[in-house]
Amino acid sequence: MNQDNIVIRQEIPSDYAAVEHLTREAFWNVYRPGCLEHYVVHVLRHDPAFVPELDLVMEREGELIGHVLYTRSFITANDGRRIPTMTFGPISIRPDLQRQGLGKYLLDRSMEQAAELGAGALCIEGNLDFYGKSGFVVAGTRGIRYHGEPEQEIVPYFLLKELRPGFLDGVTGVYHTPQGYYVDEAAAEAFDRDFPPKEKKRLPGQLF
Ligand SMILES: CC(C)(COP(=O)(O)OP(=O)(O)OC[C@H]1O[C@@H](n2cnc3c(N)ncnc32)[C@H](O)[C@@H]1OP(=O)(O)O)[C@@H](O)C(=O)NCCC(=O)NCCS
Secondary structure (H helix, E strand, O other): OOOOOOEEEEEHHHHHHHHHHHHHHHHOOOOOOOOHHHHHHHHHOOOOOOOHHHOOEEEOOOOHHHHHHHEEEEEEEOOEEEEEEEEEEEEEHHHHHHHHOHHHHHHHHHHHHHOOOOEEEEEOOOOOOOOHHHEEEEEEHHEEEEEEOOOOOOOOEEEEEOOOOOOOOOEEEEEEEEEHEEEEEEHHHHHHHHOOOOOOOOOOOOOO
């Protein structure tokens, strides 16, 4: 991948509309007919768990080509401790530029910044095919469970990565998705009406 002319910087308010548009384009009909993620981005910016320093846009020659944001999350450890983690997402690459290494580049650079900010580990829901290339493992294999899943269940989509080696040594417990990700679907529908009309399609591989 050619990294020339690529800039990754913090999002500013004048980016908001373009970032929401990009997110909508990237997620549309991927996991459900239509998508909610552009509304998730819109809502999370005002969430207490939001990490402004890690709300990042990627540009090439001044054009917006990617975005990722991070939130603070935690694991309730079986010994009673509350272990701080971070979570990221939505992460989006402009559809016509996907599968060229840009998503991995944005993710890897953003994780370096998260480590500099002091994050010890990241927990996410996602596809190991993509995130495995950046060092994520199935969290259940490290004794971290996804909230709501049965005790013995190892869910393949719940992943983690230590940013500080050993950060999760001796930790077992349950991870909680930050509440801000659970948006109201009717509110998301209403929000979407301000965007250009786009056909919702039921496609193979969707989760919802
Ligand atoms: C997911 C996304 C951010 C990845 O960015 P990208 O630039 O397309 O991915 P990269 O080219 O950096 O991928 C690196 C590797 O990860 C894997 N990978 C990437 N996207 C994948 C996908 N959708 N399914 C399976 N593997 C994937 C591939 O192995 C890829 O290498 P390859 O193309 O040489 O096989 C981007 O495709 C996107 O915006 N998708 C729509 C929104 C989305 O699904 N976001 C993530 C939600 S969890």
